Amino acid sequence: MRESWRAIKAALLHVHSIAGLVLALLLAVIALTGAIMSFEDEIVDHLNAGIMQVAPRQAPALMPDELVARLTAAQDxxxxxxxxxASDPSAAVHVRFARDERGARPSSLYVDPYDARVLGTPDGEEFFxxxxxxxxxxLIPGDAKGWGRQITGVAALGLIVMLIxxxxxxxxxxxxxxxMWLKxxxxLSGRGLHRSLHAVIGTWVLPVYLVMTFTGLWYSFDWYKDGVVWLLSRPQIAAAKMQPKMPTKASRAAGVSETAQPxxxxxxxxxxxxEEGGRFSKALLTLPAGPGTVIRIRSWGKDSTLDTTRDEFRVDAITGQFVSAERYSDKTLGEKTIANVLDIHRGAFLGWPGKLAFMLAAVLMPLFAVTGVLLYLSRRKLRRLAQPRLGRLVPGE
Incomplete structure (x- = not known):
C-alpha cells in the first residue's frame, strides 16, 4: 500500500512539475494583469473626477438623440x-463608440448633458x-474570436490540475x-525554504485560485458557460439564453425595414x-451591433454596490415597446450567481477587502513560478549527484 502511494505521488509530482514549467510564465502574466485591474473602477473614477461631474441646472437635460446630434455636428x-x-443631474453623460473599419474602437467621451459640450476623454481607459x-x-489578434481565449482557458485548466x-x-x-498547514x-534556506514558501503560501491562496479559475473558465469556453447556465438557471431561462437572437415581433409588426434607417x-x-421612474442611478443604453432595432438597457439601482447587480431590459427603438425585462431581484440564487460571475472572479462580491485579497493572491503567482522552477532544478541536481559516475564503477556493477 505504501509503495503504491509513493508511485502515485511520484506521478503527481511529475504532472505538477511539467504543468508548472509549461504554464509558469503564462499564468504569471494572466495573474499580474488581473491584479492590475482589481481596482480599475476606483482608479479611473479618481483620475477623471474633474470631467465626470457638471454643475446642475434648472433647464432639463437633453434627450439622448438631440445630445448625439449636437455632438456629431460639433466635431467629427x-x-x-x-x-x-444618470438620474443625478450633476453626472456627465458617458458616450462610447463602435469599432471602425480597422477594428479599432475610438476613446469614449464625457459630455455635458445640458448642451452636449465635450468635457474630455477619460484617462486610463486605453491602458486598462x-x-x-x-x-x-x-493580445492575440481576433480578441474573443481568436486563439487567445482558448489558450487562457487551457491555462486555467492546467492551474486546477496543479492546485489539486x-x-x-x-x-x-x-x-x-x-x-503544519499555514506557517x-x-x-530554512535554499531548497528547504523554497519548498516551504511554495507549499504553505500555496495553501493560503488555493481557495482564491480555485474561485478565479472556475469563474475564469466562463469567459474561455462556450461549453463550460452553457453547462453552468443549464445547471444554475431555471429551464426556461437556460433555454432562452442558448437560443440565437431573432428579429423582434414588434419590429416585424411595425413593418419597419431593419436596415432602412438608423x-x-x-x-x-x-x-x-x-417604467422605472427615479428608481435607477444610471442606465447604459446600447444600440444593436447588427441590423436589429432592439436597444439593450442595463440599469443599476441607487442601492446597487456591485457592477453586476443590475436589471436588463430590451426595448424596440421603433415602437418603444419592451421586448424583455430581467430584474435582478427576480432571479434565483443560481441565476444571481451567474449574473455575478465577474464580481466573484475578482473578489468584489466580498467588498473592497475581497478585491484586495484577490489582488494580493494574484500578485503572488510569480512567487510560485520562481520557487517551482528552483525546486525542479534542485531535484535534477540531486538526481545527478545520486547517480554513480561511470569511471568509479567496478567490474560487475
Missing part, C-alpha cells in the same frame, strides 16, 4: 454605439483596455495541525423612464 466623432445616462486584452486574450496535485503532494502527516518555516435612443429611453 465615430459611430456612437452606447450612452450612459490593453491590460484587459492581455489578461483575457494575450499540489494539495495532495503537500498533505502533511499531521493533517489536523494548523501550524512557513522561514528559518435608429435612435429616444423612444427606448422614454419607455424606460416611464
Amino acid at each position: 466623432v465615430g459611430k456612437i454605439s452606447a450612452v450612459t445616462l 483596455a490593453t491590460v484587459r486584452k492581455l489578461h483575457r486574450w494575450l 496535485s499540489g494539495l495532495v503532494l503537500r498533505w502533511p502527516r499531521r493533517a489536523g495541525s494548523v501550524k 512557513p518555516n522561514l528559518g 435608429i435612435g435612443f429616444d423612444r427606448a429611453w422614454a419607455a424606460f423612464l416611464h
Whole structure:
C-alpha cells in the first residue's frame, strides 16, 4: 500500500512539475494583469473626477438623440454605439463608440448633458483596455474570436490540475495541525525554504485560485458557460439564453425595414423612464451591433454596490415597446450567481477587502513560478549527484 502511494505521488509530482514549467510564465502574466485591474473602477473614477461631474441646472437635460446630434455636428466623432445616462443631474453623460473599419474602437467621451459640450476623454481607459486584452486574450489578434481565449482557458485548466496535485503532494502527516498547514518555516534556506514558501503560501491562496479559475473558465469556453447556465438557471431561462437572437415581433409588426434607417435612443429611453421612474442611478443604453432595432438597457439601482447587480431590459427603438425585462431581484440564487460571475472572479462580491485579497493572491503567482522552477532544478541536481559516475564503477556493477 505504501509503495503504491509513493508511485502515485511520484506521478503527481511529475504532472505538477511539467504543468508548472509549461504554464509558469503564462499564468504569471494572466495573474499580474488581473491584479492590475482589481481596482480599475476606483482608479479611473479618481483620475477623471474633474470631467465626470457638471454643475446642475434648472433647464432639463437633453434627450439622448438631440445630445448625439449636437455632438456629431460639433466635431467629427465615430459611430456612437452606447450612452450612459444618470438620474443625478450633476453626472456627465458617458458616450462610447463602435469599432471602425480597422477594428479599432475610438476613446469614449464625457459630455455635458445640458448642451452636449465635450468635457474630455477619460484617462486610463486605453491602458486598462490593453491590460484587459492581455489578461483575457494575450493580445492575440481576433480578441474573443481568436486563439487567445482558448489558450487562457487551457491555462486555467492546467492551474486546477496543479492546485489539486499540489494539495495532495503537500498533505502533511499531521493533517489536523494548523501550524503544519499555514506557517512557513522561514528559518530554512535554499531548497528547504523554497519548498516551504511554495507549499504553505500555496495553501493560503488555493481557495482564491480555485474561485478565479472556475469563474475564469466562463469567459474561455462556450461549453463550460452553457453547462453552468443549464445547471444554475431555471429551464426556461437556460433555454432562452442558448437560443440565437431573432428579429423582434414588434419590429416585424411595425413593418419597419431593419436596415432602412438608423435608429435612435429616444423612444427606448422614454419607455424606460416611464417604467422605472427615479428608481435607477444610471442606465447604459446600447444600440444593436447588427441590423436589429432592439436597444439593450442595463440599469443599476441607487442601492446597487456591485457592477453586476443590475436589471436588463430590451426595448424596440421603433415602437418603444419592451421586448424583455430581467430584474435582478427576480432571479434565483443560481441565476444571481451567474449574473455575478465577474464580481466573484475578482473578489468584489466580498467588498473592497475581497478585491484586495484577490489582488494580493494574484500578485503572488510569480512567487510560485520562481520557487517551482528552483525546486525542479534542485531535484535534477540531486538526481545527478545520486547517480554513480561511470569511471568509479567496478567490474560487475
